[in-house]
Amino acid sequence: MSDTAPSDHRTRVAADRREKTRARLVQSAIPVFAEKGVDASVIDDVIAAAGVSRGTFYNYFQSNRDLLIAVNHQLGDELILVVKETVAGFPDPAERVAAGIGLMIQVTRDKPLLARFVAKCGLDTAGPSSLVYQYLADQIQKGIDEGRFLPCPLPIALDMLAGATLCAVLRISQGGVSDQHGPEVVNMILRGLGLNAQDAQTLAAKPLPHLDIQAACSLMSSTSQAQG
Amino acid sequence: MSDTAPSDHRTRVAADRREKTRARLVQSAIPVFAEKGVDASVIDDVIAAAGVSRGTFYNYFQSNRDLLIAVNHQLGDELILVVKETVAGFPDPAERVAAGIGLMIQVTRDKPLLARFVAKCGLDTAGPSSLVYQYLADQIQKGIDEGRFLPCPLPIALDMLAGATLCAVLRISQGGVSDQHGPEVVNMILRGLGLNAQDAQTLAAKPLPHLDIQAACSLMSSTSQAQG
Amino acid sequence: MSDTAPSDHRTRVAADRREKTRARLVQSAIPVFAEKGVDASVIDDVIAAAGVSRGTFYNYFQSNRDLLIAVNHQLGDELILVVKETVAGFPDPAERVAAGIGLMIQVTRDKPLLARFVAKCGLDTAGPSSLVYQYLADQIQKGIDEGRFLPCPLPIALDMLAGATLCAVLRISQGGVSDQHGPEVVNMILRGLGLNAQDAQTLAAKPLPHLDIQAACSLMSSTSQAQG
Amino acid sequence: MSDTAPSDHRTRVAADRREKTRARLVQSAIPVFAEKGVDASVIDDVIAAAGVSRGTFYNYFQSNRDLLIAVNHQLGDELILVVKETVAGFPDPAERVAAGIGLMIQVTRDKPLLARFVAKCGLDTAGPSSLVYQYLADQIQKGIDEGRFLPCPLPIALDMLAGATLCAVLRISQGGVSDQHGPEVVNMILRGLGLNAQDAQTLAAKPLPHLDIQAACSLMSSTSQAQG
DNA sequence: GATGAATGAGGCTTCATTCAT
C-alpha cells in the first residue's frame, strides 16, 4: 500500500528534520551574536544553546561567518519584508520612510535582544547588498522624484539614514531612552532628506501602523522569549 | 650627592627611549587594526612592524585592548583637538559644525589608512566618552541656544551626526567617491539639525579652512607614509 | 508451501543486488586509495563515487580497513590468478618468473590507476600472506630445485624480487619511463636469482604472452575507464 | 665588564636552547614514526615524549610532515655520510657497494628502532632526492664504468638495490632473521648488478669494516637507548 | 536493505601571556 514511495517519504521526513535543526541553530545563534559580536568565537555557545553536537553544526554551516550570514538573512530580510508590507498602503513615500524607520526602531525597543544584535552586528551585516538598502534606496528615489525629498546622491541619503538609525538602535540597546526617541530620530532624518520642519514634525508624530511581527518572522518568538 | 646629576640625565634619557618605543608600538598598531579589526589577533603583527620583542610589548601595554585604547586616544583626541582649534575662529556654531565634519571627512579622504581604521574600529572606539562626542555636544547645544539649529534632544542629534559621518567614512574607505561627497554629507546633516535648505547648502559649499595635521598629530606622518 | 518458489526468486534477486552494490563500492574505492593512500580518510569519497549512502557502506564493510582488504583481495588475487594461468604453459620456471614479473609491470604501465594504487598501498598490502608471495615462493623453489636459480633462502629472493618490482611500479606511477623498463628490471632480477647474464638477457627480451585481463579481473574495466 | 655585549650573550644562549629543544623533538619523533607510520597523528605523542607543550611544537615545525622531513634529514643523511666515509677506503666500487649495503643492514639489525622506522617510513622517505640515492647512483655508475657491473639504466639498478634492501630491513624489523641475512641480500644484489656468482659470494662474505655510529650520528644514542 | 542526520572523539592550530636570562 503505502509502500509505493517509501523513499519519497523518507526523503521528506529527513528534509523536515534538516530544516528544523537548521532553524534551531540559527535561532540559537542570535543571542550569542548579540552578546559576543560578529567576530567572536561562537560555535560552542551556539551548539550548546541548540543542543546539538559539534559535528552537526558543520553539517549545516561551514564556518562562523556562514552562520552569521544565515542569521542576517533570516532576521534582516524577514524584517524588512514585513515592514515593507505594512507601510505599502501609504501613498506618500515620505510617510513610508517615516513609518518604516519608526517601526524598525519600535521593534528594537520591544525586543532588546534584537536591539543588541543590531548594535553588535549592524555595520558588518547591513551592507549595501541587503534588502534593507535595496528597499530604502527605492523609497528615497521615489521621494525625490515626487518632490517630497530634496535631490541628493542616493548613497549619501542612505548613509545618513542608516547611520542615524543604527546609532539610535545602539543607544536603545543600552537602555534608558524615552518613548519619544523613535519619533525624534525620524523627525531629524526627514528634515535631513529635505522635508520642511513642519512636515517632518507632523509625519514623525503620526501613530505607527500595527506590525504583526510574530506572524511574519519565524525568529521573533525566540528573541522575545529570551529577553521577556 | 654628586650622583644627582648623572642619574637625572640617565633618567631622562631612559624616559625618552621609553616614550619612543611606546610611540613606535602605537604607530605600528594603526595599520594592523585598520586591516584586521578590533577583535583580531594583533600582537604578533604589531611587534613585527615595530621591531620589538614580545616581552617588550608587555612592558608597555597590559593587553590587546590596552593598545587599542592608546591608539584611539592618540588618533581620536589629537584629531579632534586640531579640528577644534581650526574651526574655533568661526563665530557661527553651524559653521563650526559644518567645517568640523567637513574636515573630518577630508582627512579620511586624504589618509586611506585612517579611513580604514575608523571604518573598522569606529563604533567600538568613538563611544560617548570620547572627546569627539563631548565637543560635538557642546557645539550643537550652542547652535540650539543661538537658534541656528532646531531644538532636539542632544543624543539624537549626536547619533545622527556621528552615524552619518561614520557611514560616510566607511564608504570612503571602500573607495570611489566623488569630491562632492563630503559637502553633500554636511549639507544633509545641517538640514537634519534644522537649517533651512538654502543655508545648509551655502555652508556646506564653503571652502574648508586649512588643517595643519602634521603639526598637530604625531601619528599622521606614519599614516600618510603607509598609504602615499 | 507455495511460498518456496517466489521466496527463492526474491532471495536470488536480493543476493544479486547485494553483490552488485558491493562491487560498486570496491571499484569506487580503488581510485580513492590510489590517490589518498592506505591511511587516509576514504569513506566519504567512496560512497560519493559509488552513489550510495553512508549507512549502506556499513552494511557491506565494517570499517575502512575492511574495505582495503576487500580491494586488495580482488585486485591482487585476481591479478595473480590470471597471470599464473597465462604463464602456466611455460615449462621453465625461470621463464614463468620472467613472464610473470614482466606481465605485472606491463599491466601497471597500461593502467596508471593500478600503478598508483600499488605504489600507495603496495607495502601495506602485498604482505607475505598474499597470493603473490605464495605463488612466487613456489616458482622460485622450483627454479632452485631444477638448478635454474642458485640456491638461496626463499625470503631473501622474494624480498629482492618484490622490492625491485615494487620500486619499478612506483617509478612507473610517476611517469616517463621507457618501454624497455620492464625487460630491464626482469633482466636484473633474473641475474640476481642466479641466471647467467646471457640467459637473463634472452629471457627478459622475450615477447610477453597475451594477457586477457578484462576477462579475468572484474575491476580492471573501471581502472582503465578512469584513466583512459 | 662582561656587560659589553649582553645582547650577544642572550642571543647565543637563546639559540642554544632553541637547538636543544629542536633536537629533543626530532629525537622523540623517531620512535613515534617507527610505531605509527608516516601518515599517523604524531604530534601528541611527540610532545609527550619530548616533554614540551603543544605550542612549543609549532614553534619549530609547521606540521607533521615538516617534522618527518627533519627526522629524515638527520637520520638518513647522517647515516649515509658515516657509511660513505667508512667505505671510502675500498678501491673497488663493487666492494664499496657491498660494504655499504651490508653496513646499512647491520645497523638496522643492531637498532631495532631504526629498522622499524625505515620499514614504516622508508618508501615515503628515501625518495630520489635523498643523499642515499645520490651516493648510490655515483657508486653504481663508477662500477659500470670500471667494468665491475654490467651496463644498465641507473634507475633500474637503484630501484632493485633500494627495493631489495628496504624489504630486507622490513623483514629484519619483524624479527627472527639469521646472521646470514645481510650477506645473502648483498650477494643477490651484487649478482643482479652483474657480478659473477663467485665474486658476489666472496664480496658478500667479507667481514664488514667497523662503523663508529655513535660518533657520527647525533640521534643514534637515543635510538639504541629507547630499544636496548 | 537503504537512508542520511546526528554524533563526538580525536587531532589540529593559534596566540595572548609568562618568565628566566
Place this chain on the structure above:
DNA sequence: CATGAATGAAGCCTCATTCAT
C-alpha cells in the same frame, strides 16, 4: 628594560560510526 622560548587554554574542523525511520 629587552629578549624570545615556552606555555596551554581555547577554538577550530574532520570523519568514522551509529541509529531511527
